[in-house]
Amino acid sequence: MTKTERSPEELALEAQRGSKAAFGELVERLQEPLYNFLLVRMRNPADAEELTQESFLRAWSRLATYNPTWRFSTWLFTVARNLAVSHHRAARPESELTNEQLGGEEQDPSLDLARTELRTTVWTLAARVLSAEQRTALWLRYAEDLAPLEIARVLDRRPSSVRVLLFRARERLSAHLSPDGAEAGPSPTNIPIPGDA
Amino acid sequence: MVPPEPPTHEDAAFEERLRNEATRERRAAPDGLLERVLSGIDAEAPRPPAAPTRPLRSERERPLVVLTAAAAAALLTAIWVFDPFDFIARGKVGKGSPLAIGAFAEEASASVPQKPISSAVEQPLLRELRLFGQDTTRAATLLVRDLPGPLGELFEER
Numbered sequence: 001m002t003k004t005e006r007s008p009e010e011l012a013l014e015a016q017r018g019s020k021a022a023f024g025e026l027v028e029r030l031q032e033p034l035y036n037f038l039l040v041r042m043r044n045p046a047d048a049e050e051l052t053q054e055s056f057l058r059a060w061s062r063l064a065t066y067n068p069t070w071r072f073s074t075w076l077f078t079v080a081r082n083l084a085v086s087h088h089r090a091a092r093p094e095s096e097l098t099n100e101q102l103g104g105e106e107q108d109p110s111l112d113l114a115r116t117e118l119r120t121t122v123w124t125l126a127a128r129v130l131s132a133e134q135r136t137a138l139w140l141r142y143a144e145d146l147a148p149l150e151i152a153r154v155l156d157r158r159p160s161s162v163r164v165l166l167f168r169a170r171e172r173l174s175a176h177l178s179p180d181g182a183e184a185g186p187s188p189t190n191i192p193i194p195g196d197a
Numbered sequence: 198m199v200p201p202e203p204p205t206h207e208d209a210a211f212e213e214r215l216r217n218e219a220t221r222e223r224r225a226a227p228d229g230l231l232e233r234v235l236s237g238i239d240a241e242a243p244r245p246p247a248a249p250t251r252p253l254r255s256e257r258e259r260p261l262v263v264l265t266a267a268a269a270a271a272l273l274t275a276i277w278v279f280d281p282f283d284f285i286a287r288g289k290v291g292k293g294s295p296l297a298i299g300a301f302a303e304e305a306s307a308s309v310p311q312k313p314i315s316s317a318v319e320q321p322l323l324r325e326l327r328l329f330g331q332d333t334t335r336a337a338t339l340l341v342r343d344l345p346g347p348l349g350e351l352f353e354e355r
Contacts, residue, residue, distance in 0.1 A: 020235070020238060020239075023238070024231065024234075024235055027230075027231050027234050027235070028231055031226040031230050031231060031234075032223070032225060032226045034226075035224070035226045035227065035230070036222075036223050036224060039224065045227075049227045049230070052226070052227075052230060053230060053233055053234055053237065056234040056237075057234065057237045057238065057241070060234075060238050060241075061241065121218045121221065121222060122214060122215055122218050123215075123218055123219060123222040138215065139219065142212065142215040142216045142219050143216070143219035143220075143222070143223070170208070170211060170212075170215075173211075174211060
C-alpha cells in the first residue's frame with residue numbers, strides 16, 4: 001500500500017505515534033473541508049482561516065484522545081466546532097448572541113441585504129436566515145455527507161435532535177425560497193424594514 | 198418537539214439542490230495554511246506520543262538496564278528450569294532431587310496452620326498479586342524494548 005492510499009484514520013494513528021509527516025498529510029487533505037466548514041459556521045473568511053489553523057494545532061496537541069473507531073474528519077470537525085463556540089463566546093457579537101439565544105428563530109437584520117439580490121444560492125441564504133448550529137448541521141449533512149449520528153457527535157447532541165435541527169433548517173430555507181428556486185421576498189413572519197420596499 | 202415528517206419528492210429535490218450548491222459553494226483553503234500549521238507544530242513543545250517507547254535517558258543508565266535485563270533473563274531461566282508450576286501441579290518431588298526447593302516449599306506450606314483464609318483477605322491479596330504481575334511484565338517489556346539491537350526490536354511496539 002502506498003503512502004497516498006492510506007486512510008485519514010491510518011494517518012492519524014501514525015501521527016499519534018509522533019509522526020509529523022503523517023499529520024502534515026492529514027492537514028493537506030482536510031484543510032479545504034475544515035476551512036469550508038468553519039466558513040459556513042463563522043460567515044467570516046478571516047475568522048474561518050484563523051480557526052482552521054487553530055483547530056489543526058489543537059488536534060495535534062490532543063491527538064492522543066482521538067478514538068480511531070470514529071472517522072478522523074468527524075473528530076476534527078468536533079474540535080473545530082468547540083473552538084468556534086469558544087470564539088463566539090469570547091467575541092459575543094450582539095447579533096450572534098441573539099441568534100444563539102433564540103435558536104435561530106429570530107429576525108435576522110441582514111435580511112434587507114438578501115432582498116436586494118434577485119437570485120442567491122441556498123447556502124448564501126442559509127448564512128442569512130439560519131442559526132450557526134443549523135448551518136453547521138446542514139453543511140455537514142449535504143456538503144460533507146455525514147450521517148446524523150456523526151453530526152450529533154460533532155454538535156454534542158442526540159441524533160434525534162440533529163434530525164429535528166435538519167428538518168427545521170430545510171423548512172426555514174424553503175420558506176424563504178419562491179417556487180422557481182429564487183429567493184422570495186420577506187415572509188409574513190418577517191417584519192419589513194421601513195423604507196426598504 | 199414536532200417529529201420530522203417523512204421525506205417527499207420535493208424534499209428529495211431540495212436535498213439534491215443543497216448538495217449541488219454546496220459543491221459550487223466550496224472555496225479553496227487559504228494559501229500557506231499547511232506551512233503555518235506545520236511551523237506551529239514545530240514551535241510548540243514536543244507532544245508525547247500516545248504510547249511512548251521510553252528512550253534511554255543517558256549513557257550511564259545503559260549498564261543498569263543491561264544488568265536488570267540479565268537478571269530478568271536469569272529469573273525467567275530459573276523459572277523455566279525448576280518449573281514450580283509443574284511442581285505444584287504434581288507435588289511429587291523428593292528431598293534429594295535437584296528440585297529440593299520445591300520440597301522445601303511443600304514442607305513450609307504444610308507447617309502453616311490450615312486455617313481457612315477469609316475471602317475479605319484472599320480476594321484483595323489475589324488482586325494485588327495479579328496487578329503486581331501485570332506491572333512486572335509491563336516494566337520488563339519496556340526495559341527490554343529499550344535495549345539496542347535485535348532484542349529491543351523484537352519487543353518494539355507494533
